[in-house]
Amino acid sequence: MTDLSQYLPIFIFLAIALALSAIIVFLPMGVAHLTGSAKPNADKLSEYECGFPAFEDPRSQFDVRFYLVAILFIVFDLEAAFLFPWAVSLDLTGWAGWGTMMVFLGELAIGLAYAWKKGALDWE
Known part of the structure; x- marks a missing residue:
């Protein structure tokens, strides 16, 4: 026992x-x-994040610009999250790490230029 x-x-x-x-x-x-x-009350039930009333016909069309801006924010926020550990460990990774990060930043710059050209960053 x-x-x-x-x-x-x-x-x-x-x-x-x-x-x-x-x-x-x-x-x-x-x-x-x-x-x-x-x-x-009416103020508490009003929309404040998504930009359109939440209690409408679910099949109605809505503007997707809010979501495009949100996705772009997440992409560039992740870029900042990748830059800090890269900068801290740059002495260990050397030129290969530097080159890889420059390719990554170049791809992000091309993506930003494309989104800017398409007007994804314009808010009317």
Whole structure:
């Protein structure tokens, strides 16, 4: 027969983790309910991210420029994410790493020029 007291620290850890998880999940909901921020009105239900009303006919056409700008932002944000580790490790990668990054930056510059020429960056 095993001694179950050896598992007591694990049970305490799990109980604390469960309590903290419940607090993190339910406390903001309770505060929102008590402060009245959960009560909807016209301003809270209006569109603020996508640029078009969300409660329309789902088959209606909409402007895709918002999504093009968002995709371009993600592409160039990833470029910045790749530049920092490259710059830090440039002494290890040497000329091969420098050349590879210049090819990568050249491809991105060609893509930016193409998007600019096509008018993907224009917002009317």
